[in-house]
Amino acid sequence: MARLHNKVAIITGAAQGMGATHARAFVQEGALVVLTDLNEQKGQALAAELGPNALFIKQDVTSEEDWAKVVEETTQAFGNIDVLVNNAGITMAQSILDTSLAQYRKILEINQVSVFLGMKAVIPVMQQAKTGSIINISSINGLVGGAIGYTDSKFAVRGMSKAAALECAPFGIRVNSVHPGVIETPMLMQEDAKAAVEEFAKTIPLKRIAKPEEVTSMVLYLASDDSSYSTGSEFVIDGGLTAQ
Template sequence: MERLKNKVAIITGGARGMGASHVRLFVKEGAKVVFTDLNEEEGRILEQEVGSNAKFIKHDVTDAEGWSKVVNQTEEIFGPVNILVNNAGIAANKSILEMTEGEYRKIVDINQVSVFLGIKSVISSMKKVDKASIINISSMNGIIGGAIGYTDTKFAVRGMTKAAALQLSPFGIRVNSVHPGVIETPMVTEGAVGEATKQFAKQIPMRRIAKPEEVSNLVLYLASDESSYSTGSEFIIDGGITAM
């Protein structure tokens, strides 16, 4: 165990769902974790659950100044940053005919611009450590088509990952993207959406949706030194959907 011993991580969107799963696993594997979210109530609950090796900070990922504060606070609490997981994001399901410019720009800001801000903000801190890893959570819709706005931004994250990997490699900073399929979180399992998800699961080659922990295991691998020769790559975890 302790595959992340002596490493310091920042995880965005960490209060619930996949992000919370990443936080729990990283702490279990020896990392010291700062996790951020706008959901302060659930963030504080998780902070109490995982103990002293994790710190919650309320944070708007679209705010550049906020990013600087998060990185500075992380260094003050735990030390220079080894790992960044850009996990925060929102879904969208409107058609291009229905979506307003304001709605579109909000998706771009949260799903795409925040990733740029996160990468840019941690570089100076990561230069202080021997090895560093940035993991950008995209989607299977960063590989194949899907909803307007959501798909666009997830493709952008994939491209940004490759560009950043090339530019940051000389500093010992690796950058990779993770592309989950349908994950068992409240957002996709409750109400009418949940019923639609159950029907869609029958079409997935593996005939089920993924547990958040399954994605976390892949993120853990990319955060650890075990993936030391992987950079600028996309890692798909979708039960075979993109293979069809």
Template sequence: MERLKDKVIIITGAAQGMGKVHAERAIAEGAKVVITDINEEKGQAVATALGSDALFIKHNVASESDWENVVQITLEHWGRIDVLVNNAGITYNMKIEEITLDDYMKIVNINQVSVFLGIKSVTETMKAQNSGAIINISSMNGLAGGAIGYTDTKFAVRGMTKAAARELSPHNITVNSVHPGVIHTPMLEQPGVKEAVDKFKQTIPMRRVAQAEEVSNMIIFLASDEARYSTGSEFVIDGGVIATV
């Protein structure tokens, strides 16, 4: 079943991690995918592996001119933009007294400003089409406290989603936020990290971390016509953590 047949989807930060899995699933569901990332080597490798329905564009998500370039190339290549997945993000596990203003602003620019720029950049095209879906990747820390900087920006993404949803709904454009919990990636297998995650798992009601594919399942749903009446909403994939807060 091709739930995204012929839809054109931009996914930021898709050279690796969850973004890469989202791109793979979107292709499998019949979409044409624009993979953007600052890492040109890895991003191009992903696009090449996915074939002719994938296109890589080098992209600094905190740059307005880079966003304009992504939109222009996408329209030249495929003529429309149906879905934007604002996936790129970073965090620093630092205490308040340790984090510098430069560190903090880097998180803000990549996690928060990029989402604003992404929404702004695709709005004109989606309005002209009278259709579109914008999916903003927040976090369970956009609903409950976590690391300084990361939590702040993920709460901001949640609020931005609601503001954009209210404004864009009359144009048949949905805007939703996705709030993953801890996701299994190779990084979780590193010494020290694995032990911390194993301990945290005991506090998760489902007693396990999520697989990246479980987040991708939600992305596919929100990108599809099945979710056309869902907007301004928060979709949580955390194994029940927020339910216990």
């Protein structure tokens, strides 16, 4: 039997990138998947590609009203919510002196507040079922320093995951954070950046950057019953980068 047979999953930021990779794998493993994103064109196209076990809902993850809509439409369509993957996020790499308050608040809203809102929205449904898995995508910059704003928000995701895990454990709901390192994405491997990325890869103990599917494998594990005793933990996928 498929690892996620009949599990209902919400994946945010799923129209492209890592979120789309997760969505494809979830459907292949038997899940009923709700993809959310602001990019309606790409989101609808991916849902159509994935077939009747996928549903796209346009969502602003920083909106409490949109979260209520997503939960309502998911339960109407599929009856339950077993898994939430808080994947939506943005990056920002600039000096603290060059960062405006508006820019700082924007990255916190998308990377941090959206995770809080997502957990708050789905937990009541999971409590009724007395089971669930929440997977919050952080970063290695939730473990070690990096750019202002991005690092702050990813550390917060790690902390929120632990706090929520303790609160939700009595209800059979597990909450974990995933911390990817450098992942091979089309944007990262563009010609103007490819040489720098390949040079940086030499500093990673495994001497390469990760394939997107390697992150998805970890997310699948946490979504499945294989990880039934894992909660409140960090799952690092960085080729040994943070071990140095």
